[in-house]
Amino acid sequence: MAATGTAPAAAQKLPVAKAINSSLRTALENDPKVLVMGEDVGKLGGVFRVTDGLQKDFGEDRVIDTPLAESGIVGTAIGLALRGYRPVVEIQFDGFVFPAYDQIVTQLAKMHARALGKIKLPVVIRIPYGGGIGAVEHHSESPEALFAHVAGLKCVSPSNASDAYWMMQQAIESDDPVIFFEPKRRYWDKGEVDPSAIPAPLHSAQVARQGSAVTVAAYGPMVKVCLEAAAAAEEEGNSLEVVDLRSMSPIDFDTVQRSVEKTGRLVLVHEAPVFLGTGAEIAARITERCFYHLEAPVLRVGGFHAPYPPARLEDEYLPNLDRVLDAVDRALAY
Amino acid sequence: MTVESTAARSDARRSGTGGKRATQAATGRSAGNGKAAGNGTAEVPEGATASGTPRKAAAKTSRKPPAKSTGSTKSAGKTTRKAPAKSAAKGSAKAKAPAKAPAEAKAPAKARTRVSGDAPGQPEPELVQLLTPEGERVTHPDYDVDLSAEEIQGLYRDMVLTRRFDAEATALQRQGELGLWASLLGQEAAQIGSGRALRPDDYVFPTYREHGVAWCRDVDPTMLLGMFRGVNNGGWDPNTNNFHLYTIVIGSQVLHATGYAMGVAKDGADSAVIAYFGDGASSQGDVAEAFTFSAVYNAPVVFFCQNNQWAISEPTERQSRVPIYQRAQGFGFPGVRVDGNDVLACLAVTKAAVERARTGEGPMLIEAFTYRMGAHTTSDDPTRYRSDEERTAWEAKDPIQRLRVYLESAGLADDAFFAGVEEESEAMGRHVREAIRTMPDPDTMAIFENAYADGHALVDEERAQFASYLASFADSDSQEGR
Missing domain, CATH: 1.20.5 (Single alpha-helices involved in coiled-coils or other helix-helix interfaces)
Known part of the structure; x- marks a missing residue:
């Protein structure tokens, strides 16, 4: 396989970034209407090299370096989608999406409904998100709740290479706009990608580890932390079930519910601030659905109601194994 | 014309633009640099150009809120806030001094008209005109249309019916049948002229006031009423008539048009895309970004700005210190100002612009200089911010009246024609009233x-x-x- 990453013919181990690259390549090959656009996605291959080699192989007409203007990127992607294209746009970092927020919220999310369903907006917006890479301000944020809150958008985040490959395929195939949150600190984590596998539905949650005492649910970069917490808890004799939510809109409440009905306890983990976050919504819904099964209040582990801290403090700020296990202990104390 | 504009002329020739004269004017203006000094950088050393202004000073002023930053040019700031009728008289004497010789002197008298409404202190820009407010057919060296009597009659009919539809909608709002209406009264020529310049395969991205353009695209006018009645938020299929949904967030659609045009170019099609927006929208970042994207990708898009002088209560000089069409220059494509109440000129200029787009010459900005005769919407009260005199002055430039005078004086239409249009207009009124009263509310589960x-x-x-x-x-x- 070429260093730039061609579509894998057989199962192989790929880092998350390469899996996404491979998925974009497959999409570009399969559908001439698919476009990749964003700042530095062409010659440079993206600041994380996720689009490495794509412009070389598919040309500047399909892998487009754009002017440095996020609203312009999303706004023109909408126009391209109206013309019949399927643009996959990159926002370089989480904290840079806000100039495009208006286009995403007032136009991209609502245009299908505005037309009473007569037009479709198959636009994927890739956002490398989350912290843990020692970056400067605006490079480590987790704004997913701001998008999940908006009807008309779908929001997903893979936690591993296989999901990164398949969920990107499915996001591009979706006739709805999808905000694709890429866990940037997991870009280099390797995992098996089998292009002949049959993927789970895009918006389904998956049980990443079976357990019986406490359900721990997370998505994107926090799934790995939760799996490590589950391994540590096992040594202490506690059996954690880890649910990889994968989709923040819609959320697969059924899978979470099934797990909680078994364990009776739920801890939600994300990097984003807990206040009005994804976890808050899940806590409310699961409390409604599982009121008589719950042995403890639903607990959340996540960011604080403070700006994302400077890099020297992010190890303390970000949920880690100890903070997850602390919440697990509190849940078990009831 | 100034020395600078001679250079511009050769530039314009190189670019092969249809808007040569506009380009000239743009360069002539920007070379004045009176603007930089007038923008609050009073301490700039003599002779400093805008680009030579110390970065620090520029940064300092730009960070201040506008009200304060204009403080150093007290008179300019003051006059712009007043009603244009007065401020023009007051501000022009002072502010015109540093400007280069106005283009007026050498201009063919008939081809240009001086119009009020620009920020005081600016040299009067050129205005493409083919039909004077008095209904006299004039020529322009760069733009013309060759139309049969029937075609000119058709433009008249379009404008009358559009105005009738608009008046009917305003009345229906008063009667409680519509929640809101955004009237196009006064802008019929800009919309019909530009709308009739398009082919069926061209694509239109409107604001929420393009009822006349919708008419040109054969969109059933009653479809436009749904969102104003509150039964939907648009609801028509944009691809049926290549007329996109009305967009309420100001300026957003200009980017959509640009993206669509990028797609047209990718497809190798020779269709053109036209984005409508207003003077207020010209301040939006999305419009500036659309200019950038369209320029760097050479997208086949025409930017059609209806400068109707008012963004709700704010006059155009609150949006721009230069005539809007001149902004195109800075983005690398031509801009031209056209008499927006002259349907022939709007048609001629738009035809030239879409032709440019079709032949791969890229975007062009048209500023149709017109006037919003009515309120911003039926919820607005323009008596709070503008004078009757101003409206009266614009009434004399009415787009329909001047075409009627021309049709009559040139013997291009007889009484029977006008009577026929009147009859159609009545029928249109009945159709609209009937349609709105029978328009069903959507089902709750919608x-x-x-x-x-x-x-x-x-x-x-x-x-x-x-x-x-x-x-x-x-x-x-x-x-x-x-």
Whole structure:
């Protein structure tokens, strides 16, 4: 396989970034209407090299370096989608999406409904998100709740290479706009990608580890932390079930519910601030659905109601194994 | 013309633009640099150009809120806030001094008209005109149309029917049939002229006031009323008539038009795309970004700005210190100002612009200089911010009246024609009234429809919950009935 990453013919181990690259390549090959656009996605291959080699192989007409203007990127992607294209746009970092927020919220999310369903907006917006890479301000944020809150958008985040490959395929195939949150600190984590596998539905949650005492649910970069917490808890004799939510809109409440009905306890983990976050919504819904099964209040582990801290403090700020296990202990104390 | 504009002329020739004269004027203006000094950088050393201004000073002023930053040019700031009629008289004497010799002197008298409404202190820009307010047919060296009597009659008919539809909608709002209406009164020529310059395969991205353009695209006018009545948020299929949905967030659609045009170019098609927006929208970042994207990708898009002088209560000089069409220059494509109340000129200029787009010459900005004769919408009260005199002055430039005078004086239409249009207009009124009164309210459950194309589990869940909630009332109703 070429260093730039061609579509894998057989199962192989790929880092998350390469899996996404491979998925974009497959999409570009399969559908001439698919476009990749964003700042530095062409010659440079993206600041994380996720689009490495794509412009070389598919040309500047399909892998487009754009002017440095996020609203312009999303706004023109909408126009391209109206013309019949399927643009996959990159926002370089989480904290840079806000100039495009208006286009995403007032136009991209609502245009299908505005037309009473007569037009479709198959636009994927890739956002490398989350912290843990020692970056400067605006490079480590987790704004997913701001998008999940908006009807008309779908929001997903893979936690591993296989999901990164398949969920990107499915996001591009979706006739709805999808905000694709890429866990940037997991870009280099390797995992098996089998292009002949049959993927789970895009918006389904998956049980990443079976357990019986406490359900721990997370998505994107926090799934790995939760799996490590589950391994540590096992040594202490506690059996954690880890649910990889994968989709923040819609959320697969059924899978979470099934797990909680078994364990009776739920801890939600994300990097984003807990206040009005994804976890808050899940806590409310699961409390409604599982009121008589719950042995403890639903607990959340996540960011604080403070700006994302400077890099020297992010190890303390970000949920880690100890903070997850602390919440697990509190849940078990009831 | 100034020395600078001679250079511009050769530039314009190189670029092969249809808007040569506009380019000239643009360069002539920007070379004045009186603007930089007038923008609050009073301490700039003599002779400093805008680009030579120390970065620090520029940064300092730009960070201040506008009200304060203009403080150093007190008189300019003051005059712009006043009604244009007065400020023009007051500000022009002072501010014109540093400007280069106005283009007027050498201009063919008939081809240009001086119009009020620009920021004081600016040299009067050129205005493409083919039909004077008095109904006299004039020529312009760069733009012309060759139309048969029937075609000119057609433009007249379009404008009359559009105005009638608009008046009917305003009346229906007063009667409570519509929640709101955004009238196009006064802008018929700009919309019909530009709309009739398009081919069926061209694509239109309107604001929410393009009722005349919709008419040109054969969109059933009553379709436009749905969103103003509150039964939908648009609702028509944009691809049926290549007329996109009305867009309410100011300026957003200009980027969509640009993206669409990029797609047209990728497809190798020779269609053109036209984006409508107003003077207020010209301040939006999205419009500036659309200019950038269209320029760097050479997208086949025409930017059609109807400068109707007012963004609700704010005059155009609150949006721009230069005539809007001159902004194109800085982005690398031509801009031209056209008499927006002259349907022939609007048609000629737009035809030239779409032709440019078709032949791969890229974008062009047209500023149609017109006037919003009515309120911003039926919720607005223009008496709070503008004078009757101003409106009266613009009434004399009415787009329909001047074409009628021309048709009559040139013997291009007889009484029977005008009577026929009047009859059609009455029929249009009846049709609109009938349509609105029989327009059904949507079903309650339409709330959940079309939120997504591929469905969404939460929407399904909430739809079911809400349906069962509603059904619970039906149960109790029927029990009461028993």
